[in-house]
Amino acid sequence: MSELLAPAGNIEALDAAIGEGADAVYLGLKSFNARLRSSNFAWNQFEAAVSSLHRQNKKIYVTVNTVSEERDLERLYRFLSYLNKIGPDGLIVQDFGVIRMCQEFFPKLELHGSTQMNVESAAGVNLLSKAGLKRVVVARELGLEEIKYIKSHTNAELEIFVHGALCVSESGLCLFSSYLGGKSANRGMCTQACRRFYTVDSASTGETQGYYFSPCDLQLIEQIPDLMQLGVESFKIEGRMKSAEYVGSVVAAYRYLMDNWEQDKKGALATAKRLLSTDFARAKTSYWYNFKTNEEGVQKAGSLILNPKQAGGTGIYLGKIDKFENPSDEAIERAKEAAGKDANPEDYQIVMAHLSGGNYDPDAGDSIRLHRQDDTGRVSHKVRTVETDEKGNRFIDIPKGFKRGDSVYLLQTKAMSKRYPRVLPADIGKYRQQPGAEILPVLDLTPVAKNELSYFPEGLYIQVSTLKDLFQAISKNPVRVILEYNSESKEDLLVKKSSLPVSKKQVIISLDPYCPAAKEEQLTGDLDALIAEGFKTFVVNNIAHISMLRGKGANLIAGPYLYTFNRWAASWFENQNLGAFITPLENSWDNLKSTWEENVRARVLVTAFAYPALFRMRFALPEEYDFLYFADKEEKVFKVNSTPDGSIVMPEEPFSIVDKVEILNSSGFKRILLDFSRTRLTKQELKMVTNAMIKKQPVPESSRFNWKDGFYSPEKIEIYKAMNEKQEAEKAYKGSQKNYGKGGKSARPARNSYGSKKRRK
Numbered sequence: 001m002s003e004l005l006a007p008a009g010n011i012e013a014l015d016a017a018i019g020e021g022a023d024a025v026y027l028g029l030k031s032f033n034a035r036l037r038s039s040n041f042a043w044n045q046f047e048a049a050v051s052s053l054h055r056q057n058k059k060i061y062v063t064v065n066t067v068s069e070e071r072d073l074e075r076l077y078r079f080l081s082y083l084n085k086i087g088p089d090g091l092i093v094q095d096f097g098v099i100r101m102c103q104e105f106f107p108k109l110e111l112h113g114s115t116q117m118n119v120e121s122a123a124g125v126n127l128l129s130k131a132g133l134k135r136v137v138v139a140r141e142l143g144l145e146e147i148k149y150i151k152s153h154t155n156a157e158l159e160i161f162v163h164g165a166l167c168v169s170e171s172g173l174c175l176f177s178s179y180l181g182g183k184s185a186n187r188g189m190c191t192q193a194c195r196r197f198y199t200v201d202s203a204s205t206g207e208t209q210g211y212y213f214s215p216c217d218l219q220l221i222e223q224i225p226d227l228m229q230l231g232v233e234s235f236k237i238e239g240r241m242k243s244a245e246y247v248g249s250v251v252a253a254y255r256y257l258m259d260n261w262e263q264d265k266k267g268a269l270a271t272a273k274r275l276l277s278t279d280f281a282r283a284k285t286s287y288w289y290n291f292k293t294n295e296e297g298v299q300k301a302g303s304l305i306l307n308p309k310q311a312g313g314t315g316i317y318l319g320k321i322d323k324f325e326n327p328s329d330e331a332i333e334r335a336k337e338a339a340g341k342d343a344n345p346e347d348y349q350i351v352m353a354h355l356s357g358g359n360y361d362p363d364a365g366d367s368i369r370l371h372r373q374d375d376t377g378r379v380s381h382k383v384r385t386v387e388t389d390e391k392g393n394r395f396i397d398i399p400k401g402f403k404r405g406d407s408v409y410l411l412q413t414k415a416m417s418k419r420y421p422r423v424l425p426a427d428i429g430k431y432r433q434q435p436g437a438e439i440l441p442v443l444d445l446t447p448v449a450k451n452e453l454s455y456f457p458e459g460l461y462i463q464v465s466t467l468k469d470l471f472q473a474i475s476k477n478p479v480r481v482i483l484e485y486n487s488e489s490k491e492d493l494l495v496k497k498s499s500l501p502v503s504k505k506q507v508i509i510s511l512d513p514y515c516p517a518a519k520e521e522q523l524t525g526d527l528d529a530l531i532a533e534g535f536k537t538f539v540v541n542n543i544a545h546i547s548m549l550r551g552k553g554a555n556l557i558a559g560p561y562l563y564t565f566n567r568w569a570a571s572w573f574e575n576q577n578l579g580a581f582i583t584p585l586e587n588s589w590d591n592l593k594s595t596w597e598e599n600v601r602a603r604v605l606v607t608a609f610a611y612p613a614l615f616r617m618r619f620a621l622p623e624e625y626d627f628l629y630f631a632d633k634e635e636k637v638f639k640v641n642s643t644p645d646g647s648i649v650m651p652e653e654p655f656s657i658v659d660k661v662e663i664l665n666s667s668g669f670k671r672i673l674l675d676f677s678r679t680r681l682t683k684q685e686l687k688m689v690t691n692a693m694i695k696k697q698p699v700p701e702s703s704r705f706n707w708k709d710g711f712y713s714p715e716k717i718e719i720y721k722a723m724n725e726k727q728e729a730e731k732a733y734k735g736s737q738k739n740y741g742k743g744g745k746s747a748r749p750a751r752n753s754y755g756s757k758k759r760r761k
Contacts, residue, residue: 002228002235004258005061005159006251009040009240011340011424012382014049016248019420021255024059026092028240032064032072032079032188042344043082047431048424050086059089063240065114066188067095067565069711070594077440080106085433092137093117094172094186097568099131100575110134112159116186118172118513118561120146121520122153123544127576129156137161137236139171139516141618143288143297144223146517148230157233162220163250164238166287166305168194168213169615170514170646173561176614178586179651179705180636182712186563186586189712192378193632194615200627210308212630213615213649219284221253221272225261243367243380245412248420249278278412282310288618294518298646301619315369315409319358322404325395327352331385335397338384352387352395355408362386362396365414370398371407380411445567445600446574453602455505455537455555456480456580458670461605463510467492467500469681474501476690482508482539484677485526487644494529504534510677512645513541513561514618524548539582546576560584560607567595570603579603582673585612585655588710593667601668608664609656609689609699610675614638617647641678648678656702658693 006017008025017025027049028040041049046062053060062083068076076098083091084106091109093099094116102109113119113128113136120139128136135157138150142160151158167174167185177191178184195214202208220227224235235258237250253275260268285304291297327335327350335348355361362368366383379399387395398408459479464470466488473481481502483489492498500507509530515523527538527548540546541559549556557580564570564581573581582605583592596604620642629652631637637652657664661672674689692699 002232002258003059004251004254005234005236006247007164007237007240007242008049008247009242009380010244011041011045011422012244013240013242013247014423015420016244016418017251018053018056018058018423019418020248020251021259022058022251024061024089024234025053026061026063026236026240028063028188029079032066032068032076043434044428044431045424047086047433048428050088051431052423052425061090061092061112062088063092063114064098065092065094065116067184067186067563067569068097069588069591070566071591073097073566073568074440075435077101077105078435078438080109081438082433082435084109090135095563095565095569096572097566099133100568100572103132107132112157113137114172115139115161116172118170118542119544120171120514120516121542121544122150122517123520123524123547124515124542125150125154125156125158127543127547129154131572135159135233140166140218141170141288141301142516143291143518144226144230145292146288147227147232149517149520151230151232159234159236160227160232161218161238162224162227162235162254164218164242165281166215166218166285168215168305168617170618173513173613174615175586175612176649178711179612179614179703182706182709184586184706184711187711196632198630198632200630203626204624211310212308212625213306214282214310215305216285216307216310217282218287219276220286220289221257221276222269223286223289224254224257225265228258228261241378241380243369243382243411244420245278245367245417246281248418249275249412281315283307294516297518298619298644302617302622302625302647305619306622306625315411316360317358318360318362318368318408318410319355320404321353321398321402321406321408322356323354323393324404325352325354325387325389327385327397328387331387331397334385338382346400349400350384350397351400351402353398353402353408354393354395358408360410361394362408362410363414365417366410367412367417368396368398369409369411370402371409372402373405373407443567443571445570445597445603446579447599448579448602453580456557456603456605456671458602459672461508461671461673463673463675463677464681465489465677465679467498469676470507471501472681472683472686473676475683476686480506480508480537482510482673482675482677484510485512485530490526493533493535494526497533505536507535508537508539508557509535510539510559511541511545513559514616514646515542515544516618520544527554528552540578546578550577555580557582557605565591565595570595580605582607585610586706586711588706589660589708590710592669596669598668602670604669605671605673606664606669607655607673607675608658608661608693609654609673610677611650611654611679612705613678614649614651616649619646620644621647650678651703654699654702655705655707656689656692656699657704657707658689659696659698660707661693662696 003023005024006022008014008027030040090112092112092114094114111133113133115137119136125136137159140161174185176193183189183191198212199209253272257268257272288297335350339348362383364383364386369380371378383396385397457479461480462473462478463482464473465484470481537555539557539559541561556578558573558578560582563584580603640649
């Protein structure tokens, strides 16, 4: 029997999931999970949940599905040690460093590969299975036939998403939010930039606006019987940021169908659909599950998932916040009572807000969702009290932290709400364990042996997408050229067998990071053919590539999509016989130096110039998407390109640190990559970039990405604010002393203006 796995973003959602019959729940704690903007669980709440659910023969999985930098590792080690003591039923992980650390120190922890790991093939699943992972959450962009293929070619358990929000990007490959401000999806801080309102220059309609990349929600209720017959072990409902009412209604629908379809498939499906009718979310799609071939999906899936008229938010629009007032003592007391006696103080710190622009006035008991205007956060909230002022203005309670202009949506009405038995005991005082102060043992990466990296010499590397561009690239005498393997380059290399301007030993083949089951057998054959043609070195960007190339005498370089942000992740790949690495594009200078000590920097190729793939879609854009460029409300411009291999969004402004190459070289990073893939390389651009590198000058109109500031960190922001406040206070004090000496009035401390400054890239 398949497991029904439900999200538990907070205690109420946990109660709803179990109350409606979920077999298991997944949740996050306050760190190392991909939904840092959801409420998440306190230590004592989590420990109590594990104890209570195990008594009910239910399972609980913890999300540890983000990548970690070097500075995080001590805290990560302590966190894993804590989980090892508490004993959840599994950890859902993304970072290969977590796998390596658990293998070394916590072998009893059961590991499940997150969808953020970008696994969509039997080869990828099997590699993780051999590494000790019991289950893999496969990518959401797969069809029924692909799931069937993977299931028949692996012994690992499969977990698939069956309901909830979709990413428009291929799983685990989105850099969009990170590029715009360091808030990386790989760090659990995605701002859902894809769901924003964009302006396009359409060939047919001129300048138009819409939600061009905001996808529909997944709903596979009709496919559940087929998936159960395939033997899929776990059906996952997305929604750790959704309300308890949402979780309850969706779990009830899937539970009913799973329990009753064999007796009356038609009737059970009709009942399940009625139970889902109160889901005030986006329009639904079955996405890739209707297609028999990869080619059919590439051509048609875009129309099933995208609708420019569909707003990025969910629920019924209630309006925008236009005024506030302080809550009465009675309102505060009601909020505190509703939160429960074990709640944290922030759970009942409220303000009263008035909404304008909607057609429904929410009542106490209704569930709403608040969206910050700047896309920095979305929070679900149950209205606890309603008050009316002397002028008849109606105010509802909302959490603190929202402003005028923020939007509010209705998720569920009180009439749809149900009360569920509490999962947590009334008294959780006895649950007191927390992460300790353990010291992470030192891990040293393997020093480079003599002649070990003969295929990976010092010097300049240039990456391109076509053979034509390769001819252009060699004019700068790179020590190696990297050729992206795609439909066009495949035609040149394996069909036409075109002549190359350099030896095949000087050409490295870079493989696409998305490796779906539908193309798995074909790609395996292509790799064998490339090796037979004399190509020996490959950049692998998906773990399936490692499996496909194992034992074939090839040299493997870990590409930027394998996310080696820490030495423990690099060590895991070392154990897979990968000796060289291209650093992730999101990486920072500080983290690069921390990860790779001087004696192993010869293993590293640093990208100094690129047009990053901000997000990648496994489909061609619909016909009506007849535009090449689009812009956001701040007039930042992006380019979208559809190919037979799918669609890619890139910035008009490249990432560049070519002026830092001398510093990189002097620090021991002597392999530098200029990446012109996914663009047509011109002689002028190549000359401009290489000249800037030689002259140590920045490339005009370029971005540093996260190179200088690193990932966005709330803790870092607080430190900066404190430093600014201290500096301003010191200035004010000196000014007051100066004025005092002249007989003037003492100066007031200057107002801190940090928050108004734009983040530098």
